[in-house]
Amino acid sequence: MREAVISPFSSVYASPRVYPLLVLGFASGLPLALVTGTLQAWATVSGVSLQNIGFLTLVGTAYTLKFLWAPLVDRYAPNFLGRRRSWMFFSQVLLGIFIMAMGMLSPSSHLGLLAAVAVIVAFLSATQDIAFDAYSTDVLRDNERAAGAALKVLGYRLAMIVSGGLALVLAGSWLGWQYTYALMGVFMMLCALATVLAPEPEVIAAAPRTLGVAVVAPLSEFFSRRGAVLILLLIVLYKLGDAFAGALSTTFLIRGAGFSTEEVGAVNKIFGLVATIVGALAGGSIMARMGLYRSLLLFGILQAVSNFGYWVLAVTPPHLYTMGMVVAIENVCGGLGTAAFVALLMALCNQQFSATQFALLSALSAVGRTYLAGPFTPPLVETFGWPQFFVFTVLIALPGLALLWFKRDDIRLLDSTDRH
Structure with missing residues (x-):
């Protein structure tokens, strides 16, 4: 271990x-x-x-x-x-x-x-x-x-x-x-x-014996675990609300909230980048104290709640400081969630097959952003309008949090059990 x-x-x-x-x-x-x-x-x-x-x-x-x-x-x-x-x-x-x-x-x-x-x-x-x-x-x-x-x-x-x-x-x-x-x-x-x-890993696993094993074994090993399908579903759902909220965020800030292109560019580049970095670094420190499951739960809740900031922008007159605060909070929470989520992907990989398993898991994590948030955000906005849409993004985050709670025992084991 x-x-x-x-x-x-x-x-x-x-x-x-x-x-x-x-x-x-x-x-x-x-x-x-x-x-x-x-x-x-x-x-x-x-x-x-x-x-x-x-x-x-x-x-x-x-x-x-x-x-x-x-x-x-x-x-x-x-x-x-x-x-x-x-x-x-x-x-x-x-x-x-x-x-x-x-x-x-x-x-x-x-x-x-x-x-x-x-x-x-x-x-x-x-x-x-x-x-x-x-x-x-x-x-x-x-x-x-x-x-x-x-x-x-x-x-x-x-x-x-x-x-x-x-x-x-x-x-x-x-x-x-x-x-x-x-x-x-x-x-x-x-x-x-x-x-x-850079240092070598403390535990070095043997490479797969053949290329055939390297192709098949990562999948068979992963699906031999208890609740593997639900874990894959969690990977898709965990950041789904965040993905929906961010899919047309620039368009919303310009067309929906009434800010200029220059204002949106400046705030996103400055506050967005700095806030994401702060969130990611804080996430790494906090998780060292809280552990994987509690960090995922807390950061997931913060991700969901931070989407209400866009609702505030949608129902109030445009104000640059308000946009800066909303963008900063949303990016800090997103950075927290990203740090814990990437840590989850790492924890799920068997060291013998970590290259293949991480590549597959990271590809799966993009499914929600690419195939769900991208295509479905425009019709949702056109149907319900911006304010209701951002309330909806909070609700979209709830199934992932519920599944996280349901799988809490398995995720807690990743902090204490050697899977490598």
């Missing part, structure tokens, strides 16, 4: 297994904007047609399909740095090289080749994500999961700022596109050093 000592509230982030995840989370998030938003901006200012820019959106398909080759990451690994860090290291080095290669191509004259290199970057980035999610699942002790999840989120979001907003500023006013992408490649190479220095 892993050691389950409760960390002091103020020192949970000081663990040598936790703080490296900040840099490794940065490495995980850095390539995404470079093959999506930043690449689209480069193509736009280069005069590429709208149709071809739309074609570039397909570059990131690897991120949604990464569970298909996750069993390969579980089964095979170079022996250089251990089972997980080897995949991370070689992915990061290759990412650095190919990100630099993107900068040497021009969207106006080499769009096809640039898109092909971007596809390689997206594939390598998704592979890094598979290995990194598995590594963080394997290396953290039970009481460190929420803190580790919080630093992963923080590092990822900081990387999105660097490769998104900062990269556009650098490319437009200082370095140009070639040197901006070269700089991002250098950042990626430096992150590989953090992978070398």
Whole structure:
């Protein structure tokens, strides 16, 4: 069994297994904007047609399909740095090289080749994500999961700022596109050093004996557990109310609440980002004291209740300070819930198959946001109006909380039982 000592509230982030995840989370998030938003901006200012820019959106398909080759990451690994860090290291080095290669191509004259290199970057980035999610699942002790999840989120979001907003500023006013992408490649190479220095898991599980076992065993092992189907349903439902409330939040703030685009952009970028980071970091510290189940329950309730803030905006005249407070509270609560939820996904993974199981569970967690909140939010708003819709989002959160309470004994066991 892993050691389950409760960390002091103020020192949970000081663990040598936790703080490296900040840099490794940065490495995980850095390539995404470079093959999506930043690449689209480069193509736009280069005069590429709208149709071809739309074609570039397909570059990131690897991120949604990464569970298909996750069993390969579980089964095979170079022996250089251990089972997980080897995949991370070689992915990061290759990412650095190919990100630099993107900068040497021009969207106006080499769009096809640039898109092909971007596809390689997206594939390598998704592979890094598979290995990194598995590594963080394997290396953290039970009481460190929420803190580790919080630093992963923080590092990822900081990387999105660097490769998104900062990269556009650098490319437009200082370095140009070639040197901006070269700089991002250098950042990626430096992150590989953090992978070398990061510790190995205290318990190292043997890899699956064959590729066939790596494909089949993660599913058969998971479904052999008591109440596995209900746990999967909980993963879909836990953040469903949050997903519905956020699906058209920007549209609501502009059209429904009457704020300007500039006001919404400024508040979401400043208060939203800071509040999410605060919530995630606080979630990691609180969970070290409260444990997994009580944290999930408390943060889930706060997530649901925070949606009432949007109802307040829907029934009152627009006021910038009110919007700032509502956005801040909602993002803090969302950050709390995300930290605990990612910790739950980690706790559910068997270390032998953590790459495949985490990839599958994280894909399942997107079902509510992608296939339920996205399609059904517009007709609900059109039918009931904004105020009633946001009351409805609170009700949508209740089935997930009820199922969480029903499965409380199984979830409590994840804090004290070695599943690895």
